[in-house]
C-alpha cells in the first residue's frame with residue numbers, strides 16, 4: 799500500500815513536469831512583449847478602410863490570402879500557421895492579444911508591406927496590392943483581437959461598434975481580455991493545455 803502511494807506521487811509529479819514542458823513549447827518563444835516602433839511617415843496616415851473590420855466578405859478574402867489559396871506565392875500560414883499558431887520559429891503569434899493590441903492598423907500595414915529587417919518576415923508589397931494587405935490584416939486580427947477594431951481617434955483597439963458609439967467610456971486604456979466583447983470570442987487563452995500527445 800505504501801508503495802502504491804509513492805508510485806502515485808511519482809506519476810503525478812511526472813505528469814506535472816510534462817505539462818510544464820508542453821506549456822513551455824506552446825508559448826511560442828517570441829520573447830518579451832515590447833511595443834513595435836512607430837510607423838514611418840508614409841504609413842502613419844494609412845488606416846483600415848471604413849467598415850472592413852466587420853465585413854465578413856473582406857475577412858474571408860483575407861483568409862484566402864493568408865492561407866495561400868489566392869496566390870500560392872503568398873502563404874502567410876506557412877509560417878504563422880493556418881489557425882494562427884506559428885509553425886515557424888519566431889513567427890509572430892497573432893493569438894497573443896497582449897502583444898497584438900500594441901499594433902496600430904498603420905504599424906501592422908507597414909510591417910506587412912515592408913517586412914521586418916533581418917527576420918524571415920519579408921516585405922509583401924510587391925506581391926500584395928495595398929487593398930489585399932488590409933484584407934489579410936482584417937483576417938489576422940481575428941486570432942487575438944476578435945470582436946475588436948482599431949479606433950484611430952482613440953489610438954487603441956476597442957470592442958466592435960465602440961468606435962462608432964463615440965461616447966468614450968471611462969478607463970478605456972485598460973482592455974482586459976475583451977470583457978466587453980460579445981460572447982463566443984476570447985479564443986483560447988494561452989493556458990498550459992493538457993498534454994494531448996502521449997508523452998515520450
Ligand code: HEC
Nearest residue numbers: 834873874877888889890906909910914917918919922934
Ligand atoms: C517565411 C516565414 C513568414 C511568412 C511566409 C510570413 N511571415 Fe509574417 N513574420 C514572420 C516572422 C519570423 C515574424 C517576426 C519578425 C520579428 O521578429 O519581428 C513575422 C512577423 C509578422 C508581423 C508582425 C511584425 C512585427 O513588427 O512584429 C506581421 C503583421 C506579419 N508577420 C504578417 C504576415 C503576413 C500578412 C504574411 C503573409 C502575407 C506573413 N506575415 C508571412 C515570418 C513570416
